[in-house]
Amino acid sequence: MKIKLGLLYGGKSAEHKVSLQTALAVSKAINHDKYEVHPIYITETGKWIRGTQLTGPLETVAQLEIQDNGTAISPVSLNTEMFALTDSKTDNQLDVIFPLLHGPNGEDGTVQGLLELLNIPYVGNGVLASAAGMDKVVMKQLFAQAGLPQVEYVSFIRREWEADRTAAYEKVETLGYPCFVKPANLGSSVGISKCDNREELEAAFVEAFLFDRKIIVEAAAVGREVEIGVLGNDEAACSVVGEILPKKAFYDYKAKYEDGDTGLIIPAEITEEQHQEMSALAIKAFKAIDGSGLVRADFFLTSEGKFIINEVNTMPGFTPFSMFPLLWKHAGVEYPDLIEKLVSLAIERHTEKQQIKHTM
Numbered sequence: 001m002k003i004k005l006g007l008l009y010g011g012k013s014a015e016h017k018v019s020l021q022t023a024l025a026v027s028k029a030i031n032h033d034k035y036e037v038h039p040i041y042i043t044e045t046g047k048w049i050r051g052t053q054l055t056g057p058l059e060t061v062a063q064l065e066i067q068d069n070g071t072a073i074s075p076v077s078l079n080t081e082m083f084a085l086t087d088s089k090t091d092n093q094l095d096v097i098f099p100l101l102h103g104p105n106g107e108d109g110t111v112q113g114l115l116e117l118l119n120i121p122y123v124g125n126g127v128l129a130s131a132a133g134m135d136k137v138v139m140k141q142l143f144a145q146a147g148l149p150q151v152e153y154v155s156f157i158r159r160e161w162e163a164d165r166t167a168a169y170e171k172v173e174t175l176g177y178p179c180f181v182k183p184a185n186l187g188s189s190v191g192i193s194k195c196d197n198r199e200e201l202e203a204a205f206v207e208a209f210l211f212d213r214k215i216i217v218e219a220a221a222v223g224r225e226v227e228i229g230v231l232g233n234d235e236a237a238c239s240v241v242g243e244i245l246p247k248k249a250f251y252d253y254k255a256k257y258e259d260g261d262t263g264l265i266i267p268a269e270i271t272e273e274q275h276q277e278m279s280a281l282a283i284k285a286f287k288a289i290d291g292s293g294l295v296r297a298d299f300f301l302t303s304e305g306k307f308i309i310n311e312v313n314t315m316p317g318f319t320p321f322s323m324f325p326l327l328w329k330h331a332g333v334e335y336p337d338l339i340e341k342l343v344s345l346a347i348e349r350h351t352e353k354q355q356i357k358h359t360m
Contacts, residue, residue: 005035005343006094008111008233009064010042013103014190014211018317020061022100027064028057029336030275035343038094041066042101074257096346098339100318104185107315108134121350122292125314132289133314136216138186139289144289148281148309153186153218158209169201175219181205185211194220221308223300226268228278229316229327230286230295231341233349238279239327243268244306264323266330270301278307285312296324 009023010016023039030037031053038126041050041064058064099111099122109131114121118302125133132138137155143152154171161168172179181204183191191211193204225246229239245263270278282297289295289312296316300308316324320335328338 002034002036003343004093004095005030006036006040006097007100008040008097009100010044011101011103012042012044012046012245012320013101013104013105013107014186015102016044017061018062018102019100019106022060022102022318022322023064024058025335026098026100026339027054028059029320030339031336032056034340039064039066040097042106046105094120096120096343096350098343098346099124099315099343102315102317103190104134108185121346123346125289125291125295129291130314131288133291133295133312134185136182136311139213139311140216142288143285143309146284149215149290149307150309151269153216153221155214158213161205161209161215164206165202168205169198172201172217173198175217180218180219180220181208182218183208183350184214184216185212185297221300221302221310222286223302223308225267225298225310226270226278226301226307227296227298227323227327228282229324229331230282230297230312231293231328231333231338233292233345233352236286236291237281238282239324239331239333240267241270241275241278242266242323242327242330244323251325255265264326266326274301274305274307281307281309282312285309289314292349293342294324296327329360 001041007023007026009019011019028035037054039054039257041049041051043049049066052295084194097115099106099115101111102287105111107130109127112122112127112130116127124130132142140150140153152175154175156168164244178194178196179201181193181195181201191208193200193207195201195204205215224242225244227244230240231239243265245265247263270322278299280300285297286295291312291314294314294316295314297312298310300310316322318325325335329335
């Protein structure tokens, strides 16, 4: 029998369009002879809409933007179908969910918590890892506890900054310029600014606080930007290493998704010993957040040959041209096979959790 797979995509975050691109790519690559693919669209206002089963690959992003009036894929409100996810007596029950959501309200543990309550398998990281991987401050605290090398940083909540902006700026300046200001809970380089002076720092704080109540400011790291994919559950494996060569000052949202103004070298020109060291650090980071399924681990490689971890992404870009799938392609795992492996890992993890519950 075919596996009934729900593609969950869209969402309320600033990365809504990125999610649609990912869902389109997966719908094209997935084996429709093996899977029944059911789209579940979350609109930008947060409404959940479930569409009818896809009969084959989609061609455009517009086909994924399901409308209430039935002009797209004859949708029904997920609210009226919610129990179909858990009621084994209905033909509408889904076997596993593939969340293709980026950013808050999707990649941060919120949707993962809902799926846990529904007791349905889902691809990717669990509640804890997703939440920790989204919050850059918590992530760095866990990395520090694990002994991973990283840059110095400071963090602020909006109220703290509003109470004494000068004190906040002076605290940042102990790190030195240049520095990077980021929303604590957002991905895809949204809201990030590089600052070389106080004037740019003040503008960057305003920009970052548009996206989150908490921000992080990191000292600049001088080194090559290298990334590696981690795949697995309790026993994880690593891909080849890729290197990012941004033509701009840093790898921002526009460079990633709009103008393509970035070069990628896969595999990166590093030694086998460096690959082994980076793999060990990536798996250490994966375990530090209690990861499962997948992460992309991002590092800086200094001129002295030292690795500095930047972050892990618990739902990295997942089109065939995104770094994570490309890393695994060069490791011998093609995009459709990567999708199947992730679904298999989701079912494996869910089965193990159910067995533990039954022994209690």
